Amino acid sequence: MKRIPVLLIFLMLFIASENVKANEILLHIENNLLARGDKSEETEIKVILDANPVSFSAPPIITNSTSLVQFRPIFERLGLQIRWDEQNQIIIGQKEGTQIQLQIGNPDAIVNGKAVVLPVPPTIVDGNTFIPIRFISESVDAKVEWDEKSRTVIIESKxxxxxxxxxxxxxxxxxxxxxxxxxxxxxxxxxxxxxxxxxxxxxxxxxxxxxxxxxxxxxxxxxxxxxxxxxxxxxxxxxxxxxxxxxxxxxxxxxxxxxxxxxxxxxxxxxxxxxxxxxxxxxxxxxxxxxxxxxxxxxxxxxxxxxxxxxxxx
CATH class of the missing domain: 3.40.1000.10 (Mog1/PsbP, alpha/beta/alpha sandwich)
Known part of the structure; x- marks a missing residue:
């Protein structure tokens, strides 16, 4: 008669341990998904320029608390003409009164002949060139705000x-x-x-x-x-x-x-x-x-x- 309670105790301990393992596995999977960016709905960053969304073929990313976006769509929307020096991997954006020069992997940019240190250097991810969006926007005298709740970069041009x-x-x-x-x-x-x-x-x-x-x-x-x-x-x-x-x-x-x-x-x-x-x-x-x-x-x-x-x- 005493064997039944003992078996029940072992069964309960087994189930409890399996539940702990299951929770650990789920947590591990969730952390991996988050690290890989698979939870796109929660981590997606949007960019709004003058009340209209900016479309990117590759989603914006955050590196060291800095938002980076594909350079070509944002340059074009801000009215910057683009030149690309393939050999030296240099991007040049130009409009009346403004010239911006950036180099892949180099944290030093040049704006109207003056050196500016970037928080994060331009980088290439999966064949797409990403640049710090705040730096580019402010270089053309635009206002930039970050809405944490909606994870949106809001830009207003001047x-x-x-x-x-x-x-x-x-x-x-x-x-x-x-x-x-x-x-x-x-x-x-x-x-x-x-x-x-x-x-x-x-x-x-x-x-x-x-x-x-x-x-x-x-x-x-x-x-x-x-x-x-x-x-x-x-x-x-x-x-x-x-x-x-x-x-x-x-x-x-x-x-x-x-x-x-x-x-x-x-x-x-x-x-x-x-x-x-x-x-x-x-x-x-x-x-x-x-x-x-x-x-x-x-x-x-x-x-x-x-x-x-x-x-x-x-």
């Missing part, structure tokens, strides 16, 4: 913009679209952009507008800046209860007034920042409008844009 009258010039990053000829719609944030000296829209539906009003206009004669602001508020139906903030400031060397207010004219709530200033001959309005959920990033972007802006009244 472009120059000017108002129709040529008075305003500034730099903006990312995908902006000219909406000056578009009628009032979701593309314009449900705002009438007719008469604007500049009307552009970011891909996340942030809208930037610049207006110019001559002081000789009958409705504007003898107005002071604060009175002009009231004129703008009335024209845009900005109710007092919707104003979040109003303050004196400076812009482009001029005294200005800035208001921040809730805009409920679109399908979803917007937060607008509006600036007015005056020269000897004109009043000017600069308006940045974004949906509430993108307001924080849009405000930062707007300030960077203003910091780059120049104004010249001819």
């Amino acid at each position: 472009r120059q913009y000017a108002s129709k009258d040529g008075k305003f010039h500034f730099t903006a990053y990312g995908l902006w679209k000219n909406i000056a000829d578009i009628t009032k719609s979701v593309d314009t944030g449900q705002m009438d952009v007719s008469g604007a000296q500049l009307a552009i829209r970011y891909f996340k539906y942030t809208v930037l507008l610049i207006y110019s009003d001559p002081k000789t206009a009958d409705s504007l004669k003898n107005l002071k800046l604060a009175e002009y602001l009231e004129h703008v508020k009335k024209g845009r139906n900005i109710a007092k209860k919707e104003i979040i903030e109003e303050k004196q400031t400076k812009i482009l060397g001029f005294d200005a007034i800035q208001i921040k207010y809730v805009n409920r004219n679109d399908w979803d709530k917007r937060i607008d920042t509006l600036l007015v200033f005056e020269s000897n001959s004109h009043f000017y309005t600069i308006l940045n409008s974004s949906y509430e959920d993108t307001y924080q990033s849009s405000s930062k972007q707007f300030q960077e844009l203003l910091d780059s802006m120049t104004f010249r009244e001819t």
Whole structure:
């Protein structure tokens, strides 16, 4: 009778040991798959340039915490013309104002004649040439961010913009679209952009507008800046209860007034920042409008844009 419990104990120990072995085997297989990169869905790296994905025939890789991608697709998307020196294994990318030179296996690159040390040298994997993506993007003055959650490299290229009258010039990053000829719609944030000296829209539906009003206009004669602001508020139906903030400031060397207010004219709530200033001959309005959920990033972007802006009244 005592033999049965003993057999049961041995059987239970055997099963337990086999389960441990099974778990060890599974763990070993999983680690090997991860090391070989077979868990592609979890380790895949994506690259987005100006809101559009960049396609590669070989997936991006990470080496020593540095993202590397095939050089040709990213060079072409960034507008770089390519030259390849097979004998010396040198890559040259060139566009107006920029020349980049890299050599396979060499951590020293040359950008516009100046030496730059790379975090990881260009390398060849399975016949594909990989280069550090941050280095290349920043060499052409693009912005680069890494989104850990989605494992995405986000690149925004740099472009120059000017108002129709040529008075305003500034730099903006990312995908902006000219909406000056578009009628009032979701593309314009449900705002009438007719008469604007500049009307552009970011891909996340942030809208930037610049207006110019001559002081000789009958409705504007003898107005002071604060009175002009009231004129703008009335024209845009900005109710007092919707104003979040109003303050004196400076812009482009001029005294200005800035208001921040809730805009409920679109399908979803917007937060607008509006600036007015005056020269000897004109009043000017600069308006940045974004949906509430993108307001924080849009405000930062707007300030960077203003910091780059120049104004010249001819």
